[in-house]
Amino acid sequence: MDLKNYAIPDRVFDEILTNNNRARPGLGQLVSFLKKNGIQNLNERKHNAELAIQTMGITFTVYTEGTNIDREWPFDIIPRVIHQKEWTSVEKGLKQRLQALNLFINDIYNDEKIIKDKRVPKDLLASSKDFRPECRGMKPVYNTWAHICGTDLIRDGDGTMYVLEDNLRVPSGVSYMLENRNISKRVMPELFKNHDILPMDDYPAQLFDTLSSISPRPLDYPEVVVLTPGIYNSAYFEHSFLAQRMGAELVEGSDLIVGDDDCVYMKTVEGLSRVDVIYRRIDDLFLDPEVFNKDSTLGVKGLMRAWRKGNVALANAPGAGVADDKVVYTYVPEMIKYYLGEDPILPNVPSYMCTDKKQLQHVIQNIENLVVKPANESGGYGMYIGPRESKRRTAEMKRLLKANPRNYIAQPIVNLSTVPTLCDNNLEARHVDLRPFILQANKSYVTAGGLTRVALVRGSLVVNSSQGGGSKDTWILASKD
């Protein structure tokens, strides 16, 4: 296969090839593999991957499709590669970041030191949609609120890796990361002979250890369960995958009950059985109809009571999502300095705070060259990408910004890096991001790599699977010394 016509867009970093279409250092074998195998051969492998995905039942759900509730997971066979040397530093950066975020969450629900010291403004929290006053005064073990975090990383044209957002609510994708590796091994086995790729499949075991470590009862075998909203949820596949790999029960709200003793029990064929740790994949507001959304049928009545009394551990803790807010995000570098006395290892994407009048003015004047994001949305919904929007949408965005500046942040456009991707009988450059997963409680852990998401439409920067994105296996290539 010829790579001469492979076109990397202007000012974009390609993860595999240099600007004159040569292999990046250490990737010679991968590139010559692509060159040596014709398009037909690669298409055949792609087809085999699709078959495997079908029979393994790797699916995700799209809500808008009516009756067709599960859809096959989109996967591109060509991996994204990162050298271990770079990864070691990313890993440190991710741990550092989550540590600071946890200290922050613990602080704002307790002493509010960072506010008293005027390092973040007080009204920031008052206006955060995910601040939960019900959680004030709580001190979860290890002071950890966000036990599982999926941070989105992107690489700009100059090769710098930036943190795009921290997902501290119920980040998903880790099961697809693991399944991508399985498929990759199956359809490209030769590549694993010549490359020293760090394994990643210990994640479920690490997750189980993390969850066990926060059990309120010091037992050898704490009862850990995964709480899912049910099969209609887009990540149901993942919930069931993780429960299976951890050997934990997968429960729905109706399987659980809070007893008169304020402990949580599950309904089993033997009768009621006590639950110690709940890895909940349900949003805060649906957790407990007694405290939050009264109409929620997904949650468990009295769950917050049990949690507040320390009879059950919740991961992530309710209220942890406050640090997911995109305006709070802009203060993370400040938090790292404040709580840890360290310089941030991973930079934030430079962001404009629209609550600041000068910055808001700048944003409105330059809106056509900026990305504007709602502070509290995930999944890429509601995002405004300056150069691509209609005049009407631009006018609308300006109006929204002026009306409610706290709801938005603006960022310069980062030219997401690209990876060769198999599209219609050709290898083409497609934009990617990366979501590694970080665990934290008695110790910290970062997955060796993460979920690489790829925008399958030419030129598109939207990688979300709910909006036509695909995925790739991610290799961390061991250093050769």
Added chain:
Amino acid sequence: MLSRVAERMYWFGRYLERVENTARLINVNTNLIMDLPKVKHIWESLIEITGTRDAFDQRFSRIDERNVMKFLLDDEFSSIKAAILGARENARTTREIMPSESWVLINELSIYMNKHKTKGINRAGRHELLDEIIGICNQITGYLEGTMSADTPYHFIKIGRNLERADMTTRIVDVGCLNLMNPELEIGQYENILWMSVLTSLNAYQMYRQQVQDTVNGEDVVDFLLKNRQFPRGVAHCLAEVAAACQSLPRNDNALRSITHAQRTIDQNDVIALLNNEKLHGFIDDVQLDLSDINGELTTTWFQRNVDQESNPSQSFTQTHLFT
């Protein structure tokens, strides 16, 4: 083990067995019609056995081979396709419990069925389709048997499988008798062939032959299928399996009592006399009620979680409940 999961395992076992049974039933009747081209109403008996008359009449005005095949292969609620979907949905929601390869096999079954279901409408491709379906079902059953610990989850699959089997066997015996007594069918001289087809639809011919040294006749066949304790599809055997599985479950008093009741119904009646007095049909109704009672006890003891739970799966073959 969660009550919800137990319930799904049970229904998984039932649906998977239903897929296999329905496929066998069609296979045998296709075979039989070639021996008895002049006998009418054979296709009607398939609709009777599966107890789907009302649903069928809503969709089709005429009972003929083509319509019956369309209905039993592809109907939204009462077909092999629907039973596969039922098995798959129950498996999908209990994936953390079942060995992962069984999930792959179920997907293969579902993909195969969706791709090839129209093959079975005409006789030419029917055998191949049904054989493949039966093959994959056996593969799944064998795989589970070989890889699942003989623990609570497996007990529930086993209970589901054997109750469904007992249910199917009673239905097939029932329709065999009704056909025989129906003068319109003019079975007469073909009585032997009819009973042989009843045996083969339950894969019972060989085992019957080894056990019963007489010619194939109604009395021995009915007795064999209802009372034989060794034959895996015999009602008495199925009930013994259900009882054995329940023995290892907690809080099993009421369930065991209902099983014993059904076993007594079978043991204490002289089925040959009933057959000769044309009273077998009423007796089979009693057995079906017993089976339905067992299902009810299972639900109350182990599945019931709270009042506003999703509506329970039906007890009858006709309605198909899907966890979707």
